[in-house]
Amino acid sequence: MKTIIIVFLALYMSGCSQKLVRVMPYEKEYFAQDKMSLSPIPEQSEQEGHVFLIREASAGGNSSFQGGCGCR
Amino acid sequence: MQIGYFFLTILSLIVFEITSFASNLKDTMSFGFDTYSDNADIQVYSPTFSLFKKVSRQWMLGFKMRVDAITAASIRNGANVTHVDTVTGASKGQNPFNDVRYAPTLIATYDDGENTLSFGGYYSTENDYEGRSVFANYVRQLNEQNTALGIGISQSFDKWVPIFKRALPTSKRAERKIDFSINQLITPRFSIQGVFSYMYSTGFLASPYHYVLQSDIAKFENYPNKRTGEAFAFKGVYLLNRDTSMNFSYRYYTDDWGISSHTFNVEEYHDFSSKFTSGLRLRYYTQTKSNFIKGIGDYKANDTYFAIDYRMSAFDSYTIGIPFIYKMKGGDKLTASIDFYKTTNDVYMKSWYGVKSMNALFTTLSYEFSY
Numbered sequence: 001m002k003t004i005i006i007v008f009l010a011l012y013m014s015g016c017s018q019k020l021v022r023v024m025p026y027e028k029e030y031f032a033q034d035k036m037s038l039s040p041i042p043e044q045s046e047q048e049g050h051v052f053l054i055r056e057a058s059a060g061g062n063s064s065f066q067g068g069c070g071c072r
Numbered sequence: 073m074q075i076g077y078f079f080l081t082i083l084s085l086i087v088f089e090i091t092s093f094a095s096n097l098k099d100t101m102s103f104g105f106d107t108y109s110d111n112a113d114i115q116v117y118s119p120t121f122s123l124f125k126k127v128s129r130q131w132m133l134g135f136k137m138r139v140d141a142i143t144a145a146s147i148r149n150g151a152n153v154t155h156v157d158t159v160t161g162a163s164k165g166q167n168p169f170n171d172v173r174y175a176p177t178l179i180a181t182y183d184d185g186e187n188t189l190s191f192g193g194y195y196s197t198e199n200d201y202e203g204r205s206v207f208a209n210y211v212r213q214l215n216e217q218n219t220a221l222g223i224g225i226s227q228s229f230d231k232w233v234p235i236f237k238r239a240l241p242t243s244k245r246a247e248r249k250i251d252f253s254i255n256q257l258i259t260p261r262f263s264i265q266g267v268f269s270y271m272y273s274t275g276f277l278a279s280p281y282h283y284v285l286q287s288d289i290a291k292f293e294n295y296p297n298k299r300t301g302e303a304f305a306f307k308g309v310y311l312l313n314r315d316t317s318m319n320f321s322y323r324y325y326t327d328d329w330g331i332s333s334h335t336f337n338v339e340e341y342h343d344f345s346s347k348f349t350s351g352l353r354l355r356y357y358t359q360t361k362s363n364f365i366k367g368i369g370d371y372k373a374n375d376t377y378f379a380i381d382y383r384m385s386a387f388d389s390y391t392i393g394i395p396f397i398y399k400m401k402g403g404d405k406l407t408a409s410i411d412f413y414k415t416t417n418d419v420y421m422k423s424w425y426g427v428k429s430m431n432a433l434f435t436t437l438s439y440e441f442s443y
Contacts, residue, residue: 004252004268020215020256027260028217034397035317035341035349038255038265038307041395043120043438044409047106048391051413051434057359057383058333060269060303061323063209063222063251067175067194068230069140070201 097132097183100124104438110413111432112425115143120438124181134179134192142171173198186213194228200280202231211253222253234280241297245275261311269303271327282424284371284378291371291378295364301327315343330363331384339395347399353411355391368423382420382430389415389430404441411435 023031030036039045045064053059054071104120118141124134179192188211196203207226214221230245253267278293307321319339326332339353362384364377371378393411400406413432421427 020219023218023257023260025216028257030261030311031257031263033317033343034399035319035343035351036263036309036311038263038309038319040319040339040341040349040397041407041409041436041438043102043104043106043407043436044393044395044411047108047118047409047434047436048393048411051108051432052357055383055413055415055430055432056333056357056389057331057362058303058323058325058335058357059301060249060251060271060325061267061305061335062269063224063253063267065194065205065207065209065224065226065249067177067196067205068201068203068228068245068247069173069175069196070198070232 096185096188097124097126097130097181099126099443100440101443102438102440104436106434106436108432108434110430111427112421112430117141117143124179130182130184132181132183134177134181136177136179138173138175138177140171140173140175140198142173171199175203187211188213200233200235202233204229204231209251218257220253220255222251222255224251224253225249230275232276232280238280238292240276240280242276245273245277247271247273263309265305265307267303267305267307269301269305271299271301271303273299273301278379279381282380284380286369286371289371289373291373293380294376294378295384296329296377299327299329301325301331317341325359329384331359331361333357333359341395341397349395349397349399351395353391353393353395355393356388357391358388359386361386365420368419380420380424382415382418382424385418385420387416387418389413402442404439407436407438407440409436 034040049062049064049066053066102122106118106120108114108116118138120136120138122134122136124132126132173196175194175196177192177194179190182189189208191208192206194203194205194207205226205228207224209222209224211220211222213219226249228247230247232240232243232245234240248271250270251267253265255263255265257263274297277297277299278295280292282293284291284293303323303325305321305323309317309319311317317340319341321337323335324332335355335357337353337355339351341349341351343349362379365379365384391411391413393409396408398406411434413430413434415421415430417428421430
């Protein structure tokens with residue numbers, strides 16, 4: 001956990017590298033489309049996140065928030 | 073405690089680094105209706121509503137509301153049929169629904185184009201459970217918005233209120249989750265995301281209603297009162313051709329109860345026209361059992377832990393689904409999805425729910441528009 005925090009902090013403070021500028025602003029038209037989103041349908045992501053959270057023992061791996069309920 | 077100092081440091085940096093760029097915020101409203109039903113007699117109908125309103129160029133306030141209306145679900149294995157532990161919680165027998173859960177969320181968002189900070193509070197109430205959480209999430213865009221680093225934290229302060237008299241070791245349940253994420257554009261057609269989550273739970277972590285029933289034993293479930301889990305996820309989205317994209321993800325989860333899991337997810341989206349997008353999603357999940365669950369009939373009266381919930385056992389699950397996106401005039405959007413979920417056969421499911429495997433169908437329908 002500590003290592004991850006330190007690495008993350010280092011990345012955060014350094015601003016990474018200009019080598020990571022791989023796509024110019026005028027090349028980003030595809031990323032504006034729904035199908036190029038990591039969660040094209042937020043309502044579905046929220047619903048399935050809730051279903052999988054209560055039907056399975058695993059959690060995490062996404063940066064979204066899920067409130068608690070008496071189902072787990 | 074060290075983590076607390078770390079976040080205070082980060083938050084103090086945010087205050088100094090926030091600058092004035094173009095904001096991506098806009099006033100939106102949405103209405104939705106989700107459903108869930110399975111072969112264990114559980115049906116949930118969930119109307120949802122969200123409202124986001126800009127209060128300045130860079131600040132927005134939001135309100136989300138979700139209501140889960142749950143119909144009857146019986147528990148086999150001798151339990152009172154009015155005591156149900158459903159997809160959203162155990163409840164009393166009341167018609168037409170056994171339980172109704174109300175879950176409002178308040179959100180405040182700052183966005184200047186380079187920095188996005190969201191924070192808020194969540195509250196939920198149902199017959200036997202109260203949920204209270206606070207959360208904050210910060211994303212910083214770097215490298216001409218090719219890279220995004222994110223930090224999120226949430227802390228819940230939940231409370232069990234069992235519907236029948238039962239003295240729990242503690243009625244509290246607290247869960248902390250910390251997420252670190254990094255998004256990177258690789259090419260004009262390909263982007264990836266990595267997420268690490270750390271989760272820590274304390275309190276009463278079992279269900280107050282599940283119990284182990286053997287010829288010589290009748291014991292309520294009892295789990296360890298602490299649980300630490302970690303999850304690593306890798307996601308990506310790739311444009312196959314002008315009209316088709318492929319969305320994929322893998323997650324590895326592990327915790328100190330001995331459960332580990334692998335999740336694979338693949339989704340294909342295709343633009344059938346300038347307005348209509350649909351596709352197919354496939355998901356596979358497999359988990360190992362917890363280190364304290366025993367075979368049915370194998371518990372001894374002096375055991376420390378008792379588990380009968382199938383989620384503590386080893387099983388696999390498969391999901392297949394179809395998403396729909398329909399874009400309308402003015403940026404309005406109608407979205408829908410339908411997913412079928414099936415687990416492998418499990419003796420604990422058979423014992424508690426009376427079904428060989430869990431089969432579920434869940435759907436979403438949402439209409440979002442700007443105003």
